[in-house]
Amino acid sequence: MPTLKINGIEVEVEKGMTVLEAARFLGIPIPTLCHEDALQPYGACRLCLVEVSNGRKTTLQASCCLPADDGLVVFTHSARVERARKLLLEMYVATCPSSKRIQDMASAMGLRECRYEAKHETCIQCGLCVRMCEQQMMAGAIGFSGRGVNRSVTRPFDMTSELCRQCGACLFICPVCESRCQGPQAESTLCNGCLNISTVCFQSYDNAMCFLEPCHACEIGGPFRADVGVKPRSKDLTHIVGK
């Protein structure tokens, strides 16, 4: 069985495991956006990066796709990893400021500002929906088309495919389909309320959007107040499931 070192801890793993799995086995959290246990790794979001040394070179590699090979020396939270992850998340926040998953992750990483213009993309192309539909729902109703800036999740001929059985799994798994908690600040700033339990957003919120991950602020803060009517941004999801 391969033996590798993660953050100085020696760990023996089963052959075929990934570094991400090995780290989780040790209880080390690594953030991910495009990984789901039941789906094949894809390596697109790059958030699960870890610093890996193979003796010759030290590089950052996506742990979700990296086989836990014998002799690897891995650091999951080195200064280089943290810096890269934080800078990456900053770009994510700017691209999809309304994704709660992304905002929460950025907050947890200690990101306090975002220097890019907000873009409001409806998709980060993590490929979860496509893989979910193909590998779990066995439908293959959606896929990627186009290249670069023009790449997107599409349905054949842009129509609801006959293959789609409207199971909703793609929506369920999408990390961007949730709206962020929308505080009174500019969209590119991070609320961080969840971290420090000072609930800036509560006072101005008329709709609970923080229902997926446990948000301490929501739990402790009690009923929402509706005095300031900031409506959550509704997302156009027709690009995934059709009209």
Place this chain on the structure above:
Amino acid sequence: MLKLKSPHEIKELQLCLEASETTRPCISVCAGSGCKASGADNVIASLRKELEKRNLAGTIDLKSTGCHGFCEKGPVMIVWPEKVFYNGVSQSDAKDIVASVMNGHKPVEKLLYKDPNTGERILHEHEVPFYARQQRILFGNNGKLDPKDIRDYIKVGGYHALGRVLLDFTPEQVVESVKRSGLRGRGGAGFPTGVKWEALRKSTVHPRYIVCNADEGDPGAFMDRSLLEGNPHSVIEGIIIGGYALEAKEAYVYVRAEYPLAVEHLSVAIQQAEKAGLLGDNILGTKMSFRIHLVQGAGAFVCGEETALLASIEGKVGEPNPRPPYPVQKGLWGKPTVINNVKTWASVPVIINKGADWYASIGTEKSKGTMVFSLVGKINNTGLVEVPMGITLREMIYEIGGGIPKGKQLKAIQIGGPSGGCIPASMIDLPIDYEALTQAGSMMGSGGMVVMDEDTCMVDVARYFMEFLEEESCGKCFPCREGTQRLKDILNRISQGKGAEEDLELLDDAGWMIKETSLCGLGQTAPNPVLSTLRYFRDEYEAHIRDKKCPAKVCRELIVYEIDETICDGCHACVRVCSSDAILGEKDKVHEIESAKCIKCGACIEVCQPKAVLVH
């Protein structure tokens, strides 16, 4: 041609071909893509006509060859056996050329290369400064052989290395030779080829595959095309030797479909090699069987990346996949696969023929052999050059390239294709070496070399390349897809004078992050143009941001066109060329530019004789 039945027969055939070699003069005209574009086909046709007319078809041979590298001066040709080098030949010169051969080879003076410095006419190719400093171990035969005739290749010693390998080498010994030669991949990353082959041999899985990467997606790069067009058998021979060393039975050559001539010459060469018993079952009567398939990729730039290329051969979307597993572990259809560049394969027979130690004696400590560059931009001699590793940029630019045109100053050299970095003129003594270039913030890449003069704005250069890379990013992974857009947006802002001081730090941060986190080599190198210009030309960025000025006077939003009233003589020439009616003034009176209407096209500057139009 008869089927060769043993490795010994190659040598015999070569001797036989050499013996039948007559002393007949031969005019070999370059019919590479570059010279075709400047009219080589017509030149060949009129030469043929002339020969027929004078009944000389059996007395003087006429041959179409591959690219000689000096395409800029095309069509070029060499007249054998005197090896007289002609450039810039046109249809009407056919008569003179044929006449000169008949008159005891008195050269046609006006077609000889003229040294721009001395004005002297130069007789032979190797004396032309452009060629003098080159070492053409891969491209040297291009001017000698007809790519569609396997006998020409065998005559210059072709397939000799294959014969030797089959007779005297074990597969391990071939790998060992390649390893000892120090050859590194010529497709970009520079991975040691022998080490790659050795890694494949560690696997016990069969079948194994060989792939030749001829995707060549860099704009402006045409080395692989020229080699496939001009000497396809050298690549095929390398691949067969690879097949022997790696115990593979099949190889795929992935050529971009935009290279019809390369595809044609390669298919002809494969057919001829099959007929000659050099490919197929029981090669040269041995137990080895090997086939080469041709795959045409209508691919994007990113399809040249090895994992994307393999996916594309398998019929999947041409998007990169994470490595490991590397292709040598799990490649084509999940089987161990070695993928190398065209020039890497073509280097293999040279190493076998001349010996690993000979090859390793060329170059620097860690970069061995020769590298092929396409030299373009603000330089006198553009073209395709093959130089020994370790040669300095100064020698490249001033000796081979003949310096910067119009007496301008050199500003920077961008090396390595679209995602190469810009090296400032102050580092002109840098040697061509994988490590040295990487350390300087650039890379060897595939060998693109763009020379820039003082009129180039480095912010604009960075912006231009980011635009290209944004379009070529496959979009699979976030940092590259989104990051290239963000970098481009910020650079656009700066070049429009809307940049902020903080943007520089943001460019640095984002560039670093994209390099570190992207999935494949495209994203991992994409920020190079930005990061290198930030490193060496920061003051130019600052001028755009702080002073809202473009020092090179390129960025349109930051320049103003004005007419100096003390110089303008009212000739009215500028008014006639201004497409946006921005110039006011009556004839013989001082003219004036209405800046609101001016689109900054620069047309007025070109026509103003007294140089009254100024740019600020």
